[in-house]
Amino acid sequence: MIKSMTGFGKATCELPGKKISIEIKSLNSKQLDVNMRLPNIYREKDLILRNEIANKLGRGKIDVGFYVDFLGTEKNxxxxxxxxxxxxxxxxxxxxxxxxxxxxxxxxxxxxxxxxxxxEQAELNEEEWKIIASTFSKAIECLNEFRNQEGKHLNTDIINRIENIRKLASQTESFENERIERIRERILDQLNELKEKINVDKNRFEQEMIFYLEKLDVTEEKVRLANHLDYFLETINNEEMVGKKLGFITQEIGREINTLGSKANHAEIQKLVIQMKDELEKIKEQNLNIL
Incomplete structure (x- = not known):
């Protein structure tokens, strides 16, 4: 199941004389980009926290804030x-x-x-740090839970749009015979106008006609499009951290839709192609937020 890169997690702990709140916010990003705001006393643990973020959150623009509320007089x-x-x-x-x-x-x-x-610069108490580290892990868990929930919504929306593209592609079949017949008639009408001016080899003409109509055939594009749609669904349902991979698959889907449109030569098929492109663009927008 996919995860969203957008999320928010918060956890708190109480220590002698102070309360610490840890907030982690995540937005979409091509790479891992961590902005850490730590009190000076915890600076030495910065690398440890960043490694935990990298292992558990993968990628995204991550903002981490440590907020300390002193519950009495600050001894330092x-x-x-x-x-x-x-x-x-x-x-x-x-x-x-x-x-x-x-x-x-x-x-x-x-x-x-x-x-x-x-x-006076306080020294880090390792026993206190164990509690803080555990609280930090809880904040990450909360953020991941948020990401999972957002991912479910993304998953439902994207799968619906993939199926919409499949349905639109299947609707082109009802116009296939009509499209080919119209093209054939148009070529014959133009040829009849030129008959008196030029001599036409009927055998050669029929061969060229067959070759031309084969070039306009979209069966291969529709088969490849269906395979890409199947691979997209297989990937989104069975793998984790697939945002980049899904981006590559949508590029291949787009190529087949564009080729289908360039070969269409039919107004109704062109309308279906435009609807497919619209669905694909919405999938690409959603895909930017997938982990």
């Missing part, structure tokens, strides 16, 4: 007392010139200055 941030004291001792003698009459005014002037707040 503290006031740099020594720096503030140094600033205070330097500002106090010139406080009158600066118009800082109160100690609170001096403090307000100090706090925006560099290095008054120090942030």
């Amino acid at each position: 941030t503290s006031i740099n007392t020594q720096v503030i004291e140094n600033y205070y001792n330097q500002l106090l003698p010139i406080s009158d010139k600066l118009g800082l009459t109160e100690k609170t005014d001096i403090l307000r002037a100090i706090m925006p200055l560099p290095d008054t707040i120090k942030t």
